[in-house]
Amino acid sequence: MVMEPGLSEQMKTQLKNNLRQVTIEIEEMLNTMDSNDCRILSEFEHVHDVFSELQKTAASHYLNAYLSPFTDSYQSFSTAIQHFSERKHGALMAIQRKEPLGPLIHSGTPILANVSHALLESIFYPGSILHDGAVLIKENTIVSAGNVLPLSQQDTKGKKLGTRHRAAVGLSEKSDAIVLVVSEETGRASFALEGTLYPIHPGGLI
Known part of the structure; x- marks a missing residue:
């Protein structure tokens, strides 16, 4: 825990x-x-x-x-999430902490570029070939995009979770990763930790 x-x-x-x-x-x-x-x-x-x-x-x-102990890119995440939420662009971002995430995901396209809100927004722009998968972030680097995360099988007690949210919860169940997710249907932003989703303020990450 x-x-x-x-x-x-x-x-x-x-x-x-x-x-x-x-x-x-x-x-x-x-x-x-x-x-x-x-x-x-x-x-x-x-x-x-x-x-x-x-x-x-x-x-x-x-x-x-x-x-904050694992990345200095929080402001980039905040700006990107605010824009995703305003435009209802779905997004899924897995931030590695202590535990390696490579064994838990189906690797996508290597990126190996510094985290920036502009790059995140281009990856998740609707119609982009990578927008349906997850980005993997380690420290201040976007390692890859278009990754497939394990889907949670837990009972959601009647709540309907989309694929992005099930993937966010699924990876957080199997690792200590923080997974950020934005709904393309509602624009609501959340993060997953230890198998639980927590809603956040899209423009108020401080």
Whole structure:
């Protein structure tokens, strides 16, 4: 199991303040439920949205902490993911950490170029011959593109996962890799770690 890095004091303060506000809103829901039940569904939706945003904020923070010992290319990932999300371009990026990933993937086309958001965006541009596979990144180098990752077979409890997301989860189940994935259907961005997907803010990776 990966040890979670600690939250910065600024992040702790931000999350605590937001959670306190949610607590106040839940208390208000409890107090008005009997007389104002017609609004309860919209209030539930609001609280759900707030928790979702908090999860994305925390996950984006942890993603940076997980990757920073292994690559200096975080800003390139952030810019590329923001553009992928805005344009709904699907993407799949496996970042090697301590464990070699070569034995777990079907190798694609060698790239051997420095990581840049422009190169990542060209690889995953719709219609590119490499856009359906995954890029393999080691340190600050795009090692290869068009790689095929092992697909997860886990029970998703009714949630429908596309091939990219199943591949992201599958590789993270078998290694310590961080796998970034963007949905071409929704533009939502996530990362996979230890067999779990965590949503992140596409333009807020800090």
